[in-house]
Amino acid sequence: xxxxxxxxxxxxxxxxxxxxxxxxxxxxxxxxxxxxxxxxxxxxxxxxxxxxxxxxxxxxxxxxxxxxxxxxxxxxxxxxxxxxxxxxxxxxxxxxxxxxxxxxxxxxxxxxxxxxxxxxxxxxxxxxxxxxxxxxxxxxxxxxxxxxxxxxxxxxxxxxxxxxxxxxxxxxxxxxxxxxxxxxxxxxxxxxxxxxxxxxxxxxxxxxxxxxxxxxxxxxxxxxxxxxxxxxxxxxxxxxxxxxxxxxxxxxxxxxxxxxxxxxxxxxxxxxxxxxxxxxxxxxxxxxxxxxxxxxxxxxxxxxxxxxxxxxxxxxxxxxxxxxxxxxxxxxxxxxxxxxxxxxxxxxxxxxxxxxxxxxxxxxxxxxxxxxxxxxxxxxxxxxxxxxxxxxxxxxxxxxxxxxxxxxxxxxxxxxxxxxxxxxxxxxxxxxxxxxxxxxxxxxxxxxxxxxxxxxxxxxxxxxxxxxxxxxxxxxxxxxxxxxxxxxxxxxxxxxxxxxxxxxxxxxxxxxxxxxxxxxxxxxxxxxxxxxxxxxxxxxxxxxxxxxxxxxxxxxxxxxxxxxxxxxxxxxxxxxxxxxxxxxxxxxxxxxxxxxxxxx
RNA sequence: GCGCCGGUAGCUCAGUCGGACAGAGCAUCGGAUUUCUAAUCCGAAAGUCGCAGGUUCGAGUCCUGCCCGGCGCGCCA
Numbered sequence: 001x002x003x004x005x006x007x008x009x010x011x012x013x014x015x016x017x018x019x020x021x022x023x024x025x026x027x028x029x030x031x032x033x034x035x036x037x038x039x040x041x042x043x044x045x046x047x048x049x050x051x052x053x054x055x056x057x058x059x060x061x062x063x064x065x066x067x068x069x070x071x072x073x074x075x076x077x078x079x080x081x082x083x084x085x086x087x088x089x090x091x092x093x094x095x096x097x098x099x100x101x102x103x104x105x106x107x108x109x110x111x112x113x114x115x116x117x118x119x120x121x122x123x124x125x126x127x128x129x130x131x132x133x134x135x136x137x138x139x140x141x142x143x144x145x146x147x148x149x150x151x152x153x154x155x156x157x158x159x160x161x162x163x164x165x166x167x168x169x170x171x172x173x174x175x176x177x178x179x180x181x182x183x184x185x186x187x188x189x190x191x192x193x194x195x196x197x198x199x200x201x202x203x204x205x206x207x208x209x210x211x212x213x214x215x216x217x218x219x220x221x222x223x224x225x226x227x228x229x230x231x232x233x234x235x236x237x238x239x240x241x242x243x244x245x246x247x248x249x250x251x252x253x254x255x256x257x258x259x260x261x262x263x264x265x266x267x268x269x270x271x272x273x274x275x276x277x278x279x280x281x282x283x284x285x286x287x288x289x290x291x292x293x294x295x296x297x298x299x300x301x302x303x304x305x306x307x308x309x310x311x312x313x314x315x316x317x318x319x320x321x322x323x324x325x326x327x328x329x330x331x332x333x334x335x336x337x338x339x340x341x342x343x344x345x346x347x348x349x350x351x352x353x354x355x356x357x358x359x360x361x362x363x364x365x366x367x368x369x370x371x372x373x374x375x376x377x378x379x380x381x382x383x384x385x386x387x388x389x390x391x392x393x394x395x396x397x398x399x400x401x402x403x404x405x406x407x408x409x410x411x412x413x414x415x416x417x418x419x420x421x422x423x424x425x426x427x428x429x430x431x432x433x434x435x436x437x438x439x440x441x442x443x444x445x446x447x448x449x450x451x452x453x454x455x456x457x458x459x460x461x462x463x464x465x466x467x468x469x470x471x472x473x474x475x476x477x478x479x480x481x482x483x484x485x486x487x488x489x490x491x492x493x494x495x496x497x498x499x500x501x502x503x504x505x506x507x508x509x510x511x512x513x514x515x516x517x518x519x520x521x522x523x524x525x526x527x528x529x530x531x532x533x534x535x536x537x538x539x540x541x542x543x544x545x546x547x548x549x550x551x552x553x554x555x556x557x558x559x560x561x562x563x564x565x566x567x568x569x570x571x572x573x574x575x576x577x578x579x580x581x582x583x584x585x586x587x588x589x590x591x592x593x594x595x596x597x598x599x600x
Numbered sequence: 601g602c603g604c605c606g607g608u609a610g611c612u613c614a615g616u617c618g619g620a621c622a623g624a625g626c627a628u629c630g631g632a633u634u635u636c637u638a639a640u641c642c643g644a645a646a647g648u649c650g651c652a653g654g655u656u657c658g659a660g661u662c663c664u665g666c667c668c669g670g671c672g673c674g675c676c677a
Contacts (some may be wrong), residue, residue, distance in 0.1 A: 026619090319675080564636065
């Protein structure tokens with residue numbers, strides 16, 4: 001379905017052509033209701049180019065407009081704004097054309113997929129398998145999953161790549177340590193259980209730092225690992241599998257699906273990267289690829305060190321080892337050449353911006369990606385503690401992501417449980433323990449995700465359980481409540497939302513009905529914005545405004561009766577609006593990776 | 601020193617490729633309740649958009665300089 005904004009823009013474009021001009025129609029939602037629903041800001045700019053008065057241009061455009069089917073006659077205001085007010089009949093027609101849940105396209109509210117589907121790779125989460133996932137992995141995982149869902153919904157082929165750290169010197173140490181504490185691991189690798197990866201790492205590290213013999217053994221183990229020694233490999237694989245089980249316990253809870261492709265997957269491809277670069281190496285100090293201080297480097301324009309010297313991207317260290325840049329180059333070759341990606345998105349903290357700038361510049365300079373392929377770093381700010389300082393335990397250590405999820409769920413349980421001194425009549429619904437636990441799990445995780453996604457990407461935000469679990473304001477509990485309440489309306493009204501009589505008209509008379517209808521129909525344009533700008537808070541802001549519009553629609557004073565409305569066609573129309581609201585909320589939340597509840 | 605991100609109401613944050621008198625939530629104050637889930641809704645008060653210039657018909661938004669906070673800047677990832 002083409003969004004209403006696009007349709008108005010199309011009409012304005014046609015009108016400007018008719019008066020012999022050309023330009024972006026600049027159609028936006030009106031900033032203030034009193035101006036109407038949409039506005040076009042193109043007359044001012046056009047007037048300048050045509051050497052005419054802005055209001056005259058606006059008048060000419062309005063006279064040339066053919067839009068009576070959608071809007072009242074547009075107003076001209078201020079310096080030359082053209083204001084559009086949608087007709088209720090038009091809104092009703094749009095809503096009626098949204099397919100029912102059981103009809104084709106009903107699961108996507110009739111929104112058609114992108115005309116030009118692409119293959120898109122998202123680099124998401126990517127924890128280091130040597131340790132437990134910590135709070136720093138939350139944002140990439142949640143934001144990346146959301147963007148993946150949105151792009152998938154748009155019809156693109158999406159690869160969700162979890163580029164885990166499973167390779168490198170520290171794995172020699174870990175394998176050597178594991179061999180000592182669990183000699184049996186070679187025979188029964190599948191039975192390996194490490195209850196606390198963090199302390200396992202700490203133990204290994206302290207042995208490494210204090211025991212020279214162990215240090216030597218660790219280094220030999222790295223070599224054995226890289227040379228493909230079978231026993232070493234098996235122990236290493238057992239360790240990585242166990243660590244991945246820890247990760248996926250969290251991903252499962254978060255309802256995030258990822259394809260694990262660790263550094264080790266790229267080991268051969270890194271060799272290939274080096275071979276390609278070596279063939280491009282030039283002597284002297286001018287070329288793109290050259291040896292500098294013993295390291296194989298790519299030098300691009302525009303990157304400087306602290307001292308002002310050229311800053312290279314090092315792809316092979318002077319000791320012969322590979323680093324981040326090497327594997328990132330290898331991933332790009334894999335993604336472009338083998339996965340056929342035309343867009344690669346890196347959902348990684350904003351602190352790594354320079355690394356990605358260099359990486360992309362190198363890929364362009366090397367000619368390793370087609371010119372029309374898009375490489376984009378989606379950087380995000382840090383999650384800080386409520387104090388505004390980096391998130392740490394009292395002892396100064398990193399906070400495990402699992403612990404944070406548990407805490408959020410625990411706090412959610414307190415919020416959703418009825419108070420101990422249960423006052424009769426306060427709530428008409430009773431939940432048993434299992435239901436409360438399930439509701440708390442959904443609400444707690446939703447609250448964390450929603451809070452994260454509702455902030456703009458680039459800025460840091462303060463983690464605040466009280467705010468994110470508040471039942472008021474732009475929070476997950478408010479959204480989930482709004483949804484559950486609507487589902488309850490359906491049950492109480494004795495109708496099946498999935499099977500409402502579709503022949504009924506939608507009647508829009510009351511201001512609250514019209515306002516809700518407009519919000520519902522904005523979903524398509526919000527999706528356009530979201531998929532273009534890749535900013536999840538575009539969706540959270542919209543969903544909040546929709547839930548708010550529904551609360552007004554349903555309000556005793558300012559809204560309308562629904563369940564007991566009469567006559568019957570009015571009642572069915574209003575129930576239909578409820579049904580559409582519930583579906584829009586559910587779809588919008590699902591694109592954020594958030595599950596809904598039928599009751600809470 | 602250079603680069604990046606941030607500085608908007610008491611607090612937490614939005615602000616769409618420059619557009620109308622700067623928005624929301626929390627907190628504060630006031631109002632609505634024989635409840636269609638009030639876990640809600642309505643209203644009030646609250647801001648020199650870090651500072652100073654500039655571009656523009658129009659700047660929170662673009663440009664320049666400066667101040668404050670955070671992060672990065674050759675072999676970690």
